[in-house]
Amino acid sequence: MTTLDARLRDVRTRRKALVPYFIGGLTADWTTYVSAAILAGADVIEVGVPFSDPMMDGPVIQAGALRALANDVTLESICHDVSVASFEVPVVVMTYYNVLHHFGLARSAELLAASGVAGVIVPDLAIEELTPWREVATAADVATVLMVAPSSPIDRVRRIGALTQGFVYAAARMAVTGRAADVGDAERVVTSIRTVCDTPTYVGIGITTPDQASDAAAFGDGVIVGSALVQQILDGASAQDIEGSISTFREALDRTAPEA
Amino acid sequence: MGPPDEGGHFGSFGGRFVPEALMPACLELDAAFRDAWGDPDFVAHYHRTLREFGGRPTPVTYLGRLSQRLGLSVYAKREDLAHTGSHKINNVVGQALLTARMGKTRIIAETGAGQHGVATATAAARLGLACTVYMGEVDTVRQALNVFRMELLGATVVPVTSGSRTLKDAVNEAMREWVTCVGDTHYCIGSVMGPHPFPWMVREFQSVIGVEAADQLHEFGVETPDFVVACVGGGSNAAGVFAGFADTTAQLIGVEAAGGSAVGRGMPGVLHGMRSLLLQDDHGQIEEAYSISAGLDYPGIGPEHAYLADLGRATYVAVGDDVVIEALQLLSELEGIIPALETAHAVAWLLRAAGDEVPTGSTVLLNLSGRGDKDVAQVRSILRGES
Numbered sequence: 153m154t155t156l157d158a159r160l161r162d163v164r165t166r167r168k169a170l171v172p173y174f175i176g177g178l179t180a181d182w183t184t185y186v187s188a189a190i191l192a193g194a195d196v197i198e199v200g201v202p203f204s205d206p207m208m209d210g211p212v213i214q215a216g217a218l219r220a221l222a223n224d225v226t227l228e229s230i231c232h233d234v235s236v237a238s239f240e241v242p243v244v245v246m247t248y249y250n251v252l253h254h255f256g257l258a259r260s261a262e263l264l265a266a267s268g269v270a271g272v273i274v275p276d277l278a279i280e281e282l283t284p285w286r287e288v289a290t291a292a293d294v295a296t297v298l299m300v301a302p303s304s305p306i307d308r309v310r311r312i313g314a315l316t317q318g319f320v321y322a323a324a325r326m327a328v329t330g331r332a333a334d335v336g337d338a339e340r341v342v343t344s345i346r347t348v349c350d351t352p353t354y355v356g357i358g359i360t361t362p363d364q365a366s367d368a369a370a371f372g373d374g375v376i377v378g379s380a381l382v383q384q385i386l387d388g389a390s391a392q393d394i395e396g397s398i399s400t401f402r403e404a405l406d407r408t409a410p411e412a
Numbered sequence: 413m414g415p416p417d418e419g420g421h422f423g424s425f426g427g428r429f430v431p432e433a434l435m436p437a438c439l440e441l442d443a444a445f446r447d448a449w450g451d452p453d454f455v456a457h458y459h460r461t462l463r464e465f466g467g468r469p470t471p472v473t474y475l476g477r478l479s480q481r482l483g484l485s486v487y488a489k490r491e492d493l494a495h496t497g498s499h500k501i502n503n504v505v506g507q508a509l510l511t512a513r514m515g516k517t518r519i520i521a522e523t524g525a526g527q528h529g530v531a532t533a534t535a536a537a538r539l540g541l542a543c544t545v546y547m548g549e550v551d552t553v554r555q556a557l558n559v560f561r562m563e564l565l566g567a568t569v570v571p572v573t574s575g576s577r578t579l580k581d582a583v584n585e586a587m588r589e590w591v592t593c594v595g596d597t598h599y600c601i602g603s604v605m606g607p608h609p610f611p612w613m614v615r616e617f618q619s620v621i622g623v624e625a626a627d628q629l630h631e632f633g634v635e636t637p638d639f640v641v642a643c644v645g646g647g648s649n650a651a652g653v654f655a656g657f658a659d660t661t662a663q664l665i666g667v668e669a670a671g672g673s674a675v676g677r678g679m680p681g682v683l684h685g686m687r688s689l690l691l692q693d694d695h696g697q698i699e700e701a702y703s704i705s706a707g708l709d710y711p712g713i714g715p716e717h718a719y720l721a722d723l724g725r726a727t728y729v730a731v732g733d734d735v736v737i738e739a740l741q742l743l744s745e746l747e748g749i750i751p752a753l754e755t756a757h758a759v760a761w762l763l764r765a766a767g768d769e770v771p772t773g774s775t776v777l778l779n780l781s782g783r784g785d786k787d788v789a790q791v792r793s794i795l796r797g798e799s
Contacts (some may be wrong), residue, residue: 203696205580205584205683207430207584207588207684208431208591209588214575227695248682249682250681250690250696253687254681254692280435281427299433301436303434303436303594303595304432304436308436323432
């Protein structure tokens with residue numbers, strides 16, 4: 153079991169997990185947004201390391217990633233920022249496989265671990281191709297969080313449940329990242345995950361409003377909020393604005409009682 | 413050129429690097445293709461459609477005046493004479509028939525030059541499938557007539573405004589779209605790229621080029637050509653023609669655009685569902701390819717080509733934009749064939765290599781992958797010094 157597994161199981165005993173997503177290097181002071189989010193009640197921070205060809209991301213995160221890349225952001229620069237900031241909640245990096253592949257798998261895992269990153273989400277790394285990465289990442293105590301999609305048949309859910317570390321990313325809908333009007337298929341996806349493993353299960357893809365977060369938390373262990381926040385930052389929101397947004401999500405989740 | 417391993421690997425290349433949401437569709441497609449390709453009825457239907465609708469078999473033409481000029485014996489496999497003007501029809505007929513066999517009602521595709529988009533729209537119309545084509549905004553301008561062709565054929569063309577607004581971004585957008593509609597929609601990838609089973613399946617559908625050409629050369633009394641030459645973007649026409657000669661002594665030559673030379677300047681990486689050779693910067697960000705021809709504007713190459721290059725079974729070379737127009741003019745004037753700009757890369761390399769890498773007296777099969785009608789406006793403005 154990785155350190156992230158232990159920490160997230162601990163979070164589950166206390167409350168629903170709130171996982172905001174920030175693009176590393178989107179602004180020069182991006183870590184101040186993260187600090188504000190933690191102050192307002194974030195339990196895990198997802199940090200996007202931009203890739204030129206983000207297959208799983210919709211227009212908002214694409215735009216943010218392009219802006220960050222124009223600032224010459226790299227895996228190393230983001231790891232450096234994370235390391236300096238030394239956040240008190242776990243950091244999970246979301247990136248695409250080529251970024252790790254190019255830097256070197258073992259070298260990436262060591263860099264992430266040394267920077268205090270607890271886990272990664274690599275959406276284009278299917279379980280069929282997972283082994284080389286998972287071995288070096290596990291050795292470095294970097295958890296690899298896997299995604300279950302509404303299209304995943306139960307035998308794949310079982311394999312994903314057995315391989316994921318830290319949490320299971322339950323994709324609420326058949327879509328790339330973005331904003332949506334409801335929580336889609338989330339309940340069905342979470343229910344199928346529950347039948348195969350006891351790992352904390354967080355709902356993401358399209359979670360846009362505190363009410364949706366509350367809906368998702370009625371059956372999931374937490375929620376991931378990405379595009380809604382990135383859009384705010386792209387529109388010029390301050391760290392204080394983000395703190396306010398996170399607070400409303402926190403309140404909505406806290407209205408949902410943790411499972412006994 | 414055998415099948416890849418069960419996970420779709422050609423050596424260390426290929427594989428399946430896609431979001432979990434798409435994995436079930438890739439697995440379903442793999443099973444459906446294996447089943448169909450092993451079913452004599454499906455294979456017969458595919459060949460019958462290509463014969464009755466696609467214009468196959470395309471001829472092999474001896475290029476007498478070019479041969480005399482170069483001191484070689486040059487034969488051309490005339491994919492430019494296939495329906496819609498290029499080899500692309502072979503693949504889309506196969507995938508469209510497979511789409512219907514899987515019970516799906518809609519097909520989506522990416523396109524660069526527009527040839528694959530036009531071919532897909534054509535096959536979709538023939539089979540009564542709905543069709544949406546993603547095309548980089550830059551390419552919709554460069555190839556405006558092809559946009560109109562697709563629309564005439566009943567397809568919807570979506571200009572892609574993300575990233576570099578060319579072929580690679582059209583692939584990204586088609587993949588993103590596929591996530592949302594995978595239940596009733598097949599993604600008809602246009603080259604030997606993408607996640608398994610696409611590189612293998614597309615090569616199989618294109619192998620009709622090489623199989624036909626080998627037989628046709630026999631009729632000319634050519635047992636085995638010394639060289640088989642094809643242009644390479646993703647590499648589908650090359651894979652198709654190479655497939656007929658992989659087990660012979662013929663030297664296989666893939667000609668890339670200098671500005672999109674994945675074998676020459678690329679490094680191993682993962683993009684669009686596959687591990688292959690890719691143009692990328694020091695941090696693993698994918699670089700834009702640059703070419704006079706939209707169809708070769710791709711920063712990668714099909715994984716089987718990366719493998720063939722690794723093995724040394726095929727050789728990949730590159731030519732710059734400057735010599736491509738000359739090659740197009742020469743083939744037009746000497747042989748009465750206006751080739752596509754993509755195809756002109758293969759011609760340009762042959763002009764350069766004749767008497768050198770290709771010794772005088774050699775027999776060469778040139779895969780004439782497409783016709784140049786779509787490019788004449790662009791060529792005219794280049795020759796008039798307008799661009």
